[in-house]
Amino acid sequence: xxxxxxxxxxxxxxxxxxxxxxxxSTGAVTSGNxxxxxxxxxxxxxxxxxxxxxxxxxxxxxxxSGSLLGGKxxxxxxxxxxxxxxxxxxxxHYDGVxxxxxxxxxxx
Amino acid sequence: xxxxMESGGDLVQPGGSLRLSCAASGFTLSGxxxxxxxxxxxxxxxxxxxxxxxxxxxxYADSVKGRFTISRDNAKNTLYLQxxxxxxxxxxxxxxxxxxxxIPGLDSWGQGVLVTVSS
Numbered sequence: 675x676x677x678x679x680x681x682x683x684x685x686x687x688x689x690x691x692x693x694x695x696x697x698x699s700t701g702a703v704t705s706g707n708x709x710x711x712x713x714x715x716x717x718x719x720x721x722x723x724x725x726x727x728x729x730x731x732x733x734x735x736x737x738x739s740g741s742l743l744g745g746k747x748x749x750x751x752x753x754x755x756x757x758x759x760x761x762x763x764x765x766x767h768y769d770g771v772x773x774x775x776x777x778x779x780x781x782x
Numbered sequence: 783x784x785x786x787m788e789s790g791g792d793l794v795q796p797g798g799s800l801r802l803s804c805a806a807s808g809f810t811l812s813g814x815x816x817x818x819x820x821x822x823x824x825x826x827x828x829x830x831x832x833x834x835x836x837x838x839x840x841x842y843a844d845s846v847k848g849r850f851t852i853s854r855d856n857a858k859n860t861l862y863l864q865x866x867x868x869x870x871x872x873x874x875x876x877x878x879x880x881x882x883x884x885i886p887g888l889d890s891w892g893q894g895v896l897v898t899v900s901s
Contacts, residue, residue: 675844708886712827719877719894720819720827725887763827767886770841772817772829 676700678766680775686754686782694778695746696764702745703766709747710765711740713758714777720763724749756782784808786878786892793898798868804861804878804892812836812856815881817888818863822874831863832881846872868899 677699686692696709703709711724722731724740727747737755741748747766751758759782764775790802804816818830831852832841840852851864861878875894882889 710887712888714827719891720879721891722879722887722889725882725889726885729885729887731889765827765829765888770832770839771843772832774819774827774829777826 676766676768676773678764678773678775680762680764680778682776683779683781686751686780688754688756688782690754691750691752692754692780693743694749694751694762694764694780695743696748696766696775697746698766700768703742703747705742707747707766707768709740709742711738711747711749712763712765713760714763715760723762751780754782758782784880784890786880786890788876788878788892788895791876791895791897793900794868795901796868796870796899798899799864799866800868800897802863802865802876802878802895802897804863806859806861806880809880810856811854811859811861814883816852816854816861817879817881818852818861819877819879819891820872820874821877821894822871825874828874830876833861865897868897870899873897873899 679697709727712720714720785807820828833852849867877894879888880890
């Protein structure tokens with residue numbers, strides 16, 4: 675069974691920069707896993723931020739960026755805003771099947 | 783405006799069945815893959831199932847394989863999830879989500895519907 679691992683929690687100051695990572699139990703995360711990143715605020719549905727590792731949706735704020743870094747997928751927030759406090763989920767693709775990470779609780 | 787509206791959630795006994803629907807508006811369902819995702823209250827997201835644009839290919843998480851069936855009616859712009867042999871650990875909010883057009887991914891999400899499996 676494939677396991678996707680994220681940091682359980684991170685803290686960042688307003689205006690700062692933070693990087694969240696996403697690792698796969700099968701080995702290095704690649705573009706073939708088409709990493710997606712989603713944000714979920716309390717009481718709300720998830721909102722997609724990044725797909726295909728680096729691609730932003732039309733509604734994704736410019737301060738969010740995705741990358742592949744050291745065998746992991748990464749989500750970097752630059753110039754963090756108070757409204758960025760939320761749970762962030764990574765989602766990886768494995769031959770038609772998708773697996774979520776456990777989520778990272780970001781505290782601002 | 784793209785909208786996805788789930789319905790059909792209910793309280794059901796273990797071993798029972800339920801069918802969820804996801805009505806799409808603001809876009810045409812055909813041509814896009816669709817997904818179902820579950821979230822237990824106060825817990826993380828769990829991907830459940832995907833169907834391709836014309837319904838010829840379906841994929842399932844191991845935990846629901848053989849019990850759940852995803853389907854779509856593009857003429858009605860609606861996605862479905864038939865859930866049989868329900869278990870207590872199937873309890874949660876069920877979200878439908880639209881697949882992206884080119885690179886695999888998910889973009890728009892519904893607000894979710896609650897399924898409670900309990901005796």
